[in-house]
Amino acid sequence: MFSKILIANRGxxxxxVIRACKELGIxxxxxxxxxxxxxxxxxxxxxxxxxxxxxxxxxxxxxxxIISAAEITDVDGIHPGYGFLSxxxxxxxxxxxxxxTFIGPSAQSIRLMGDKIAAKDLMRKSGIPIIPGSMxxxxxxxxxxxxxxxxxxxxxxxxxxxxxxxGMRVCHNDVRLISALMTCQAEAEASFGNGxxxxxxxxxxxxxxxFQILADKAGHTIHLGERDCTIQRRHQKLIEEAPSPAVxxxxxxxxxxxxxxxxxxxxxxxxxxxxxxxxxxxxxYFIEMNTRIQVEHPVTEAVTGIDLIKEQIRAAAGExxxxxxxxxxxxxxxxxxxxxxxxxxxxxxxxxxxxxxxQPPGGPGVRLDTHVFxxxxxxPYYDSLLAKLITSGETRQEAIRVMQRALEEFLIEPIRTTIxxxxxxxxxxxxxxxxxxxxxxxxxLHLQPSGESE
Ligand code: ADP
Numbered sequence: 001m002f003s004k005i006l007i008a009n010r011g012x013x014x015x016x017v018i019r020a021c022k023e024l025g026i027x028x029x030x031x032x033x034x035x036x037x038x039x040x041x042x043x044x045x046x047x048x049x050x051x052x053x054x055x056x057x058x059x060x061x062x063x064x065x066i067i068s069a070a071e072i073t074d075v076d077g078i079h080p081g082y083g084f085l086s087x088x089x090x091x092x093x094x095x096x097x098x099x100x101t102f103i104g105p106s107a108q109s110i111r112l113m114g115d116k117i118a119a120k121d122l123m124r125k126s127g128i129p130i131i132p133g134s135m136x137x138x139x140x141x142x143x144x145x146x147x148x149x150x151x152x153x154x155x156x157x158x159x160x161x162x163x164x165x166x167g168m169r170v171c172h173n174d175v176r177l178i179s180a181l182m183t184c185q186a187e188a189e190a191s192f193g194n195g196x197x198x199x200x201x202x203x204x205x206x207x208x209x210x211f212q213i214l215a216d217k218a219g220h221t222i223h224l225g226e227r228d229c230t231i232q233r234r235h236q237k238l239i240e241e242a243p244s245p246a247v248x249x250x251x252x253x254x255x256x257x258x259x260x261x262x263x264x265x266x267x268x269x270x271x272x273x274x275x276x277x278x279x280x281x282x283x284x285y286f287i288e289m290n291t292r293i294q295v296e297h298p299v300t301e302a303v304t305g306i307d308l309i310k311e312q313i314r315a316a317a318g319e320x321x322x323x324x325x326x327x328x329x330x331x332x333x334x335x336x337x338x339x340x341x342x343x344x345x346x347x348x349x350x351x352x353x354x355x356x357x358x359q360p361p362g363g364p365g366v367r368l369d370t371h372v373f374x375x376x377x378x379x380p381y382y383d384s385l386l387a388k389l390i391t392s393g394e395t396r397q398e399a400i401r402v403m404q405r406a407l408e409e410f411l412i413e414p415i416r417t418t419i420x421x422x423x424x425x426x427x428x429x430x431x432x433x434x435x436x437x438x439x440x441x442x443x444x445l446h447l448q449p450s451g452e453s454e
Pocket of ligand 1: 162163165201203206232438
């Protein structure tokens with residue numbers, strides 16, 4: 001087991017990892033940027049090192065500074081959290097070459113699943129359903145038009161290296177496809193350093209269903225059931241729940257088995273997530289695998305009773321998986337609302353600034369993962385996630401009622417947050433019935449189905 005871990009991240013996930021380490025008896029080192037000097041993760045870790053300026057490139061993405069901090073503090077593991085360097089295959093290799101364990105899958109698995117075209121190809125060869133579309137990177141407009149003709153509009157242009165809902169464009173005709181192709185290639189090159197894009201069928205009103213995978217280095221692989229992440233704004237998740245109202249026991253078994261097959265095909269050993277889109281007719285398709293812990297992992301923890309961060313650390317330490325598939329029991333229901341420093345009534349524009357009034361919710365069925373406190377200054381440089389509010393109950397209805405009550409208690413002032421929007425959704429009869437698709441929120445808010453829709 002590790003004796004000391006450096007957490008190469010900030011915000012709520014750094015706090016979450018520090019807590020797990022403390023419970024495992026592992027010492028912790030926080031890193032921080034100049035903008036995060038007074039952050040909670042800095043206060044909670046045993047040691048803390050400033051790795052650079054406020055901008056992420058200068059600090060949380062600054063590999064030489066992070067490796068120096070790890071060497072100075074003599075850690076034996078680095079936990080990357082999510083975002084930042086968590087899916088950076090070369091960073092994982094650098095850690096290993098410095099004799100520091102990267103707490104995640106192998107660089108090879110990261111690289112393979114980090115390329116959506118290669119990942120889809122591997123899944124197809126492994127007998128896992130994929131969305132019809134181009135089999136390799138689209139080189140020119142003739143290529144793109146030929147594919148669109150074969151699969152029929154609407155289609156979506158996606159960056160092979162895309163993530164976080166970025167680098168995607170929905171197209172309904174040839175003219176739009178040609179312009180989307182050029183902008184997507186240029187954007188993908190600029191944002192991800194890889195201009196490869198592909199075209200696939202755009203499914204109408206699907207649900208986003210993903211499976212949590214847990215695998216050890218000896219190849220034992222299990223799934224911990226699904227999360228339903230259908231409530232999104234512009235292809236980015238906002239509310240997640242476990243289990244899914246659209247998945248019954250039979251479908252769970254089938255999708256779960258394929259998720260395990262997907263992870264095994266990628267040679268996967270850590271926590272990870274296999275994402276699918278579930279179509280209206282009940283067919284489902286692999287879209288990607290996320291090779292890290294995800295923001296929404298707490299809903300799975302709530303219904304399985306399994307601590308995913310501890311399992312991830314144990315797997316990285318080479319411990320054999322202590323849980324068998326048959327031991328995994330899903331009990332009750334859990335929902336997570338992402339509380340972002342954004343103004344939903346103004347195109348979700350970021351709202352950094354000082355929080356002067358802060359009153360967190362509590363009581364039975366409530367879990368709050370956050371780095372926020374009264375007097376905290378929300379910096380403008382990073383992701384706008386302030387807190388994850390997770391509620392659970394025996395039934396979906398009960399989990400929603402607890403969420404409604406917890407949202408009422410929750411005060412974060414004076415900055416704008418997504419709390420009012422969550423209250424609105426929790427009161428919506430369509431949401432209560434669970435009859436939703438990925439366009440639910442954009443329709444309800446009269447937004448474009450995609451922020452980048454062509
Ligand atoms: P990212 O890596 O940026 O998160 P994903 O490929 O995981 O991108 O897709 C994110 C979301 O975009 C999905 O949950 C879904 O809402 C939408 N999406 C992606 N591909 C398709 C598709 N072929 N048809 C319909 N919606 C899609």
